[in-house]
Amino acid sequence: QVQLKESGGGSVQAGGSLRLSCAASEHTLKNYCVAWFRQAPEKEREGVARINRAGSILDLNDAVKGRFAITQDNAKDMVYLQMNNLKPEDTAMYYCAAGNCYWHGWYAARTPDYWGQGNQVTVSS
Numbered sequence: 406q407v408q409l410k411e412s413g414g415g416s417v418q419a420g421g422s423l424r425l426s427c428a429a430s431e432h433t434l435k436n437y438c439v440a441w442f443r444q445a446p447e448k449e450r451e452g453v454a455r456i457n458r459a460g461s462i463l464d465l466n467d468a469v470k471g472r473f474a475i476t477q478d479n480a481k482d483m484v485y486l487q488m489n490n491l492k493p494e495d496t497a498m499y500y501c502a503a504g505n506c507y508w509h510g511w512y513a514a515r516t517p518d519y520w521g522q523g524n525q526v527t528v529s530s
Contacts, residue, residue, distance in 0.1 A: 407433050407519045409501045414524035417491055425486040425524060427501030434477075437503035437519075438463065439484040440512055441475060443526075445497040453499070455512050456484060464512055469495075491528045498523040 408430040417423055427439060440455035454475035455464040462475060474487045484501065502517035511517050 407431070407437075407503060409434075409503060409519050409521035411499065411501045411521045411524035414499060414526045416527040416529065419492055419528055419530050421491050421528070422487070422489045423491065423526060424488065425499055425501075425526075427484040427486075427521060429482065429503065429519075434482045434484060434503065435479050438506040438509070439475075439477065440464070440502045440504070440517065441484075441486045442500045442502055442515065443495075443497035444500070444523075445494075448497075450500070450515055452512055452515070454486065457506055463509065488526070491526075493528045493530045495526060496528050497526060499526050500524075 410428050413425040438457045441453040442450050443453050444450040453466050456475045457463055472490045477484045500523050501521035503519045504511040504517035
């Protein structure tokens with residue numbers, strides 16, 4: 406059982422930046438394709454970005470293009486979501502997720518193998 410843990414959320418004003426980090430138990434993150442999802446109150450969970458083990462970006466939500474970047478550090482076995490120029494509509498609980506790199510349907514279906522516990526990001530205007 407892989408346990409994912411996010412860190413780095415918080416509250417910022419519009420235009421500010423935050424970086425979310427995702428780590429896995431037993432240093433297993435490098436074995437998966439990793440994604441970030443978010444869920445705002447009364448909205449469905451949506452994919453934000455996804456990266457493969459080679460560091461290639463597989464998906465990036467149109468709403469965050471040009472502002473957010475997903476990266477990985479294989480040496481540290483970490484995946485990051487750098488969020489710049491944050492907007493109030495980015496306010497949500499952000500989740501790290503890990504899934505199979507051979508079948509990509511889990512991202513659209515929102516059914517990864519593992520979820521993190523979530524980390525709140527709040528952007529005020």
